[in-house]
Amino acid sequence: MTRNICIDIDGTMTSPYFFIPYLNKLTGKNLGIEDYTSIDWNVTYGPEHSQMYKDFDHIHTDIYWENELLEGVKDLVNDLYDRGDRVYIVTARSSAIAHVTNAWIDKQGINYTDIFSISGNEGKVAMAEKLACDFFIEDDPTNAVNLDKAGYRVILMDAMYNRDIEGDNITRVGSWEEVRKLLL
Numbered sequence: 001m002t003r004n005i006c007i008d009i010d011g012t013m014t015s016p017y018f019f020i021p022y023l024n025k026l027t028g029k030n031l032g033i034e035d036y037t038s039i040d041w042n043v044t045y046g047p048e049h050s051q052m053y054k055d056f057d058h059i060h061t062d063i064y065w066e067n068e069l070l071e072g073v074k075d076l077v078n079d080l081y082d083r084g085d086r087v088y089i090v091t092a093r094s095s096a097i098a099h100v101t102n103a104w105i106d107k108q109g110i111n112y113t114d115i116f117s118i119s120g121n122e123g124k125v126a127m128a129e130k131l132a133c134d135f136f137i138e139d140d141p142t143n144a145v146n147l148d149k150a151g152y153r154v155i156l157m158d159a160m161y162n163r164d165i166e167g168d169n170i171t172r173v174g175s176w177e178e179v180r181k182l183l184l
Contacts, residue, residue: 002084003134005183006127007077009091009101011039011139014067016159022063026052039140039161057094064093064100069108072176080183081111089115090127092140125150137179141165155179 007013017033024030027045038044041053052059081087089112093101098117105115116127124143128136128150136147137155141162144154148167156162158174165172173179 002086003080004086004088004132005080006088006090006131006133006136008124008136008138008140008143009089009093009105010067011159012137012157013069013073013077015070016139016157016161018067019063022060026060033160036160039142039159057097061097061100064097064104067104069110070176072180074108074110076176076180076183078109078111079180081113083184086113086131087111088113088127088131088133090124090131090136091115091117092119092121092124093117094119125152128152135183144170155182 010018017036020031020033020036023041023045027049029045031044036044042050077087089105091101095117098115101117102115105112118124118127121140121143124138125146128147133152135153135155137157138144138147139157139159139162144156144162144165145167147154148169152169154167154170156165156170156172158172171182173182
């Protein structure tokens with residue numbers, strides 16, 4: 001049976017803490033993983049940097065090229081695709097840098113059905129509906145809750161900033177090996 005699987009990139013396919021050293025440098029702060037208890041950079045680093053957050057995808061695009069896949073991502077995603085599942089990459093990254101996102105995914109050797117850069121998190125539920133999503137692999141706590149409330153099954157990648165999230169359709173995992181056990 002073919003399934004529609006939606007997968008986020010940042011914090012899901014890649015480390016949820018990847019941006020910390022870059023944001024520390026840009027903001028002059030020295031936060032560690034234990035301090036990263038909110039995915040909202042205004043909360044974590046302070047609202048005085050709000051313009052930087054808004055412009056991040058456009059001004060700091062080069063940072064995305066340095067990101068690396070977590071262990072097990074490539075093999076599992078390619079196994080899902082090869083078995084006939086439709087794999088949709090759905091990222092909150094700006095559509096203005098979709099060319100960077102698409103090229104980065106291709107460089108990783110990941111097979112997928114389509115990629116959607118939706119310029120913010122507000123559209124994740126709508127994309128899940130449009131794509132008839134069976135599973136959504138996500139790290140963002142607000143997205144996870146909204147997807148859960150809309151009736152979508154969420155595989156939530158554990159992170160410091162989503163530890164208090166629960167839901168009837170949410171399954172928390174700590175690795176892509178755990179995702180493999182759920183989906184294959």
